[in-house]
Amino acid sequence: MEKRIVAIVRYEKPLESVRKAVDLSHGLDHLPSRAKVLIKPNLVFWTRTTPFPKWGVITTSRVVEDMVVLLKERGIDEIVIAEGMTTYDPADRETPAHAFESLGYNLLKRRYGVKIGNVFERPFKRIDLGSGVVLNFSTELFESDFLVNLPVLKTHAQAVVSLGIKNLKGLLDIPSRKRCHNPHPEKDLNYMIARLANRIPPCFTLLDGIFTSERGPSFEGRLRRSNILIASSDIFSADKVGAKVLGYDPSEVPYLVHAAQDFNRPVDLSDVSVVGERIESVASFHEHAFPYTEDGSLPKPLEKLGVRGLSYRRYDHTICTYCSGFTTVMLMAIASAWKGEPWDEVEILTGKMMRPTPGKKKTILVGRCMYQANKENPDIQEMIPVKGCPPDPREALKALQQAGIEASPAFFENRDMVAGFFMKRYEGRPEFEESFFKIA
Numbered sequence: 359m360e361k362r363i364v365a366i367v368r369y370e371k372p373l374e375s376v377r378k379a380v381d382l383s384h385g386l387d388h389l390p391s392r393a394k395v396l397i398k399p400n401l402v403f404w405t406r407t408t409p410f411p412k413w414g415v416i417t418t419s420r421v422v423e424d425m426v427v428l429l430k431e432r433g434i435d436e437i438v439i440a441e442g443m444t445t446y447d448p449a450d451r452e453t454p455a456h457a458f459e460s461l462g463y464n465l466l467k468r469r470y471g472v473k474i475g476n477v478f479e480r481p482f483k484r485i486d487l488g489s490g491v492v493l494n495f496s497t498e499l500f501e502s503d504f505l506v507n508l509p510v511l512k513t514h515a516q517a518v519v520s521l522g523i524k525n526l527k528g529l530l531d532i533p534s535r536k537r538c539h540n541p542h543p544e545k546d547l548n549y550m551i552a553r554l555a556n557r558i559p560p561c562f563t564l565l566d567g568i569f570t571s572e573r574g575p576s577f578e579g580r581l582r583r584s585n586i587l588i589a590s591s592d593i594f595s596a597d598k599v600g601a602k603v604l605g606y607d608p609s610e611v612p613y614l615v616h617a618a619q620d621f622n623r624p625v626d627l628s629d630v631s632v633v634g635e636r637i638e639s640v641a642s643f644h645e646h647a648f649p650y651t652e653d654g655s656l657p658k659p660l661e662k663l664g665v666r667g668l669s670y671r672r673y674d675h676t677i678c679t680y681c682s683g684f685t686t687v688m689l690m691a692i693a694s695a696w697k698g699e700p701w702d703e704v705e706i707l708t709g710k711m712m713r714p715t716p717g718k719k720k721t722i723l724v725g726r727c728m729y730q731a732n733k734e735n736p737d738i739q740e741m742i743p744v745k746g747c748p749p750d751p752r753e754a755l756k757a758l759q760q761a762g763i764e765a766s767p768a769f770f771e772n773r774d775m776v777a778g779f780f781m782k783r784y785e786g787r788p789e790f791e792e793s794f795f796k797i798a
């Protein structure tokens with residue numbers, strides 16, 4: 359059986375560690391000379407208003423610059439760094455521009471002549487990925503001869519892990535992203551993710567695990583300094599090894615199971631040769647799910663506060679990033695509104711397939727999808743819809759207040775500030791260096 363090489367390297371030094379990962383994995387051996395190369399980092403969140411935890415959330419600029427240098431050493435002149443960042447307002451062009459500037463990408467432009475691209479400013483192309491999956495990808499992908507894929511090594515509350523294949527979702531247009539989070543009983547999020555790599559050009563994947571995260575994809579989870587790089591010219595093998603390093607057998611990751619079937623390859627590591635560090639020497643379990651009460655009706659932190667009279671179920675795979683990003687704001691607003699008096703049997707539903715629990719007195723339907731799915735449901739006594747897509751924060755505040763939850767408008771007016779609160783967890787911890795997200 360042909361074995362695909364995956365290199366595991368401990369991050370020790372700028373440039374040299376990435377160079378070692380590239381060399382050991384032979385990841386750039388098949389890079390065509392004069393290729394146009396697309397670099398795809400993972401910039402899952404950004405805000406202009408406050409510093410926020412980036413460690414294990416977004417790709418380090420350290421790794422991005424090191425890859426640019428290694429490509430330049432191979433004589434590559436045409437390099438584009440492109441990302442389709444999710445922002446609260448999908449039409450927001452200033453936040454991605456601020457991210458590119460802050461992360462030093464414009465310096466890379468001046469220093470090495472790379473181009474920087476916000477994929478939402480470029481056209482998309484309809485691509486048939488097989489098995490009935492058709493999605494719109496950025497044309498940047500198909501105008502490139504080679505892809506350097508730079509995801510973060512992280513777990514993910516919906517997909518268990520978010521690694522090389524899932525990073526490609528950032529090259530989709532917004533309707534396609536929403537379509538990935540569908541309620542189809544078989545062709546669900548995992549089925550869609552598994553097919554994202556089906557039409558990509560030759561690719562090198564480097565999982566950036568200098569910092570890793572539990573309960574990703576964003577800053578709400580637990581972030582760690584891990585100093586791991588995982589590299590391969592085979593994206594599926596990189597992901598299988600990445601999952602193992604995060605403590606999951608690939609067979610426990612639904613999108614990897616789908617991908618194995620689709621590629622007609624084993625889901626285990628029998629077709630992979632790991633070089634460099636051994637998996638066991640770097641692996642450590644990373645939780646992927648946020649803790650909930652046993653019946654799944656309330657996040658543990660709200661239970662700890664003693665909250666009663668509220669059901670806010672764990673979100674499922676049908677909620678898209680726009681609605682799920684809302685959850686943190688809602689939960690923080692609810693926690694601070696709790697005064698010890700039980701609320702009047704309020705239920706909050708999200709995503710596309712939740713159904714109301716009979717007997718609840720007030721039902722808040724977050725997002726257009728939830729409203730459409732339940733607007734005629736006879737189990738709802740008092741319906742409180744937040745209809746938008748993405749939902750309007752002012753409407754969400756009004757909905758909570760209508761349900762008797764006296765949330766403070768501050769959380770909804772300054773949603774980005776919520777990201778800043780999470781910085782406190784990392785104060786006084788020198789291993790969390792901001793310098794990894796700058797270009798010197």
Ligand code: SF4
Nearest residue numbers: 678681725726727747
């Ligand atoms: S309402 Fe929410 S879940 Fe539905 S498509 Fe819009 S963002 Fe996605």
